[in-house]
Amino acid sequence: MENIYDLIIIGAGPAGLSAGIYASRAKLSTLILEKDKTGGQIVTTDEVANYPGSVENPTGPSIVARMVKQAEEFGALRKKDPVLEVDFTGKIKIVRCKKNEYQGRSVIIASGAKPRRIGCQGEVELTGKGVSYCATCDGDFFTDFEVFVIGGGDSAVEEAIYLTKYARKVTVVHRRDELRAAKSIQEKAFKNKKIEFLWDTTVEEIKGKDIVESIVFKNKKTGEITEYKAQEEDGTFGVFPFVGYEPMSHIYKDIIQLDEKGYIITDEKMRTNIDGVFAVGDIRVKDLRQVITAAADGAIGAVQAEKYIDNLYPILEREVV
Ligand code: NAP
Numbered sequence: 001m002e003n004i005y006d007l008i009i010i011g012a013g014p015a016g017l018s019a020g021i022y023a024s025r026a027k028l029s030t031l032i033l034e035k036d037k038t039g040g041q042i043v044t045t046d047e048v049a050n051y052p053g054s055v056e057n058p059t060g061p062s063i064v065a066r067m068v069k070q071a072e073e074f075g076a077l078r079k080k081d082p083v084l085e086v087d088f089t090g091k092i093k094i095v096r097c098k099k100n101e102y103q104g105r106s107v108i109i110a111s112g113a114k115p116r117r118i119g120c121q122g123e124v125e126l127t128g129k130g131v132s133y134c135a136t137c138d139g140d141f142f143t144d145f146e147v148f149v150i151g152g153g154d155s156a157v158e159e160a161i162y163l164t165k166y167a168r169k170v171t172v173v174h175r176r177d178e179l180r181a182a183k184s185i186q187e188k189a190f191k192n193k194k195i196e197f198l199w200d201t202t203v204e205e206i207k208g209k210d211i212v213e214s215i216v217f218k219n220k221k222t223g224e225i226t227e228y229k230a231q232e233e234d235g236t237f238g239v240f241p242f243v244g245y246e247p248m249s250h251i252y253k254d255i256i257q258l259d260e261k262g263y264i265i266t267d268e269k270m271r272t273n274i275d276g277v278f279a280v281g282d283i284r285v286k287d288l289r290q291v292i293t294a295a296a297d298g299a300i301g302a303v304q305a306e307k308y309i310d311n312l313y314p315i316l317e318r319e320v321v
Helices: 014-025 040-044 060-073 135-142 154-163 183-191 291-312
Strands: 004-011 030-034 076-079 083-089 093-097 103-108 113-115 148-149 169-175 196-199 201-207 213-219 227-230 239-240 245-247 277-279
Touching: 004 014, 004 093, 004 291, 014 030, 014 040, 014 060, 014 103, 014 291, 030 103, 030 148, 040 060, 040 113, 060 213, 103 291, 135 154, 135 239, 148 154, 154 169, 169 201, 183 213, 201 239, 201 277, 277 291
Parallel strands: 004 030, 004 103, 030 076, 103 277, 148 169, 148 239, 169 196
Antiparallel strands: 083 093, 093 103, 113 245, 201 213, 213 227
């Protein structure tokens, strides 16, 4: 049979790249399929302070660049080809992409998660016109402007701190009166003079013709509705929602067992309910979604994939691609 990879990895964030490093080092013929850009969510992060052993002041892109180099040096092949559908019914797994169809003896799903939307009126229409989900990419546009960050978790508070590099004022809008973010991150934010907090508040609507012009808030305790309009001299301001993430698992619905939020259910060996199909990183049900846990998942998944195909296919029977 032609062109059958030992392992196809779907996704090239830290989980997929780590799986690629371990699998190709174990001499599995490994294909890593990427969507549009390599690296996943971490490439939108300017500072990664808690990845153990990294060089001084690592950024998301710098960590990803080193992972890519390692995977390629061990022989992993990378292709940009978005996955459209999969057929996992046979012993050989089929992955249908926009440009080509690929066959693998095993598959690791590492497609991660994407930012969740607030779900208010105007959010979709004004994305890219003042509404942004990436502070590293778009923070600079708001130099000396005002910015609203929506959410109260680690991402919202960390990105609010980051945005103070550019914006003259950052208001964190949170739906409760207490942040969810880690205490160490909260402390930094409370000390930052450019950051203010709007508690017990949700966003009802973001308004503007071609650019964000105003935002409508609702106080959850009093029910009061207020509209904040851009200062006349500014004409606009930034809105950065960081209200969590949702798994990129829609193509696996009805194929693989998911939980009620759409995350792939695995055991601790990263095995899904389908033989030879593993899931690693943010797409799977887990407690802690971090670069280090994604990388760890990738390593475990690759070792398990290796064991799986070694059991099913003696090495001499395998076709090298
Ligand atoms: P998260 O922890 O799920 O927090 C989401 C925040 O958004 C919560 O404060 C939540 O409010 C709020 N929220 C959710 N839906 C909302 C809506 N529709 N409207 C308004 N607010 C809404 O998400 P995250 O901050 O993106 O973090 C995701 C994971 O990555 C976490 O495990 C986090 O620890 C990790 N992370 C870690 C670091 C780090 O260690 N440096 C950095 C970034 C992320 P409630 O609090 O009321 O639920």
